[in-house]
Amino acid sequence: MQMTAYTRLTALVAAAALSAGATSVSAQEVDRSDWPESFTVGTASQGGTYFAYGSGWANLVAEELGLTGGGEVTGGPMQNMALVHTGEAQFGMTTMGPARESIEGTNPIAPGLQMTNACAMFPMYQTPFSITALASSGITSVADIPEGARIGFGPAGSTSDTYFPRMMEEMGVDFERRNGGWSDLGGQLQDGLLDVIAFAAGVPVPAVSQLEVQTDVNIIEFTEEEQAAIMEAFPVSPFDIAADTYTTLEAPARSVSMWNFAIANCDLPESFVHAVVDVVMSDNERMVNIHRAARSTVPENWDKNGVMMWHPGAARWFTENAGAEIPADMIHGGM
Secondary structure, eight states: OOOOHHHHHHHHHHHHHHHHHSSOHHHHHSOOTTSOSEEEEEOOOTTSHHHHHHHHHHHHHHHHHTOEEEEEOOSOHHHHHHHHHHTSSSEEEEEHHHHHHHHHTOOTTSTTOOOTTEEEEEEEEEEEEEEEEEGGGTOOSGGGSOTTEEEEOOSTTSHHHHHHHHHHHHTTOOEEEEOOOHHHHHHHHHTTSOSEEEEESSSSOHHHHHHHHHSOEEEEOOOHHHHHHHHHHSSOEEEEEOTTSSTTOSSOEEEEEEEEEEEEETTSOHHHHHHHHHHHHSOHHHHHHHOGGGGGOSGGGGGGOOSSOBOHHHHHHHHHHHOOOOOGGGBTTOO
16 A cells, blocks of 8 residues: 555654653664673662662663663672673672772772773762661760770671771771671661661661661761861762651751762673663653662763763763763763
């Protein structure tokens, strides 16, 4: 049957409607022949924000793009940089501090190796540094932490374990260092095996929220002087933990934070990474449903990366959709 102008127009309108209803237009229109059939996202330990957030967006991307993928338990940002750099994981998540150390070759996992093949993909959220103790301990401030306190700093090599011990030393705290997953450390605190847990994770931290259900806790904020001293010594920014984050809080809690970014192996196909970024960044409500920390997972926060080279596919998405002006020398291989 010969197609008239009217039927051609009708077909075009129908095609446009189908395209508008599609979840990821970019994923349907591009050549997917060089895309991987499956992928993993390096997260951190169970009970932490990285695991919940990372597994959530991994599942979302897998569903939307018709691939097999999911989150993988890891040691956190330092290990994620190594896994993504080597290609053992296609994607991961890191914070700016560990990213800088990894690129400079001071990642303790592989000292001397400059991990330059892990590229920035999209902004996640800020990681506040927060301190929690049982209410029964009587610890309500950093100054109250007793000499030789047993402090859980999270998994070895995590952002928390990398920076929080140094911060405690900066504030004059004498402590015994303990490591473990967030859920495990929360249980140890409740059982009296730890005096304090010092978390660096997106809020609310699932392990802390679970503790609140089971017992009374104190969320300990920094004084203005402590906050200023930490900001002077470390690559962090001021941050207030909102009062509605935890039921324990009656007012915002003064803290500091580091930005988190999702990362991609720099050698992944440009169109694949572009499609992944499109799924995550095009509908913030879906991301917030995964984790409240994703309220900051919005296009305008692209400029929070000043450390890593951008993956070309991610750089193209933010240039097209967020008006990002990313210098060519900050894009892997140029663009």
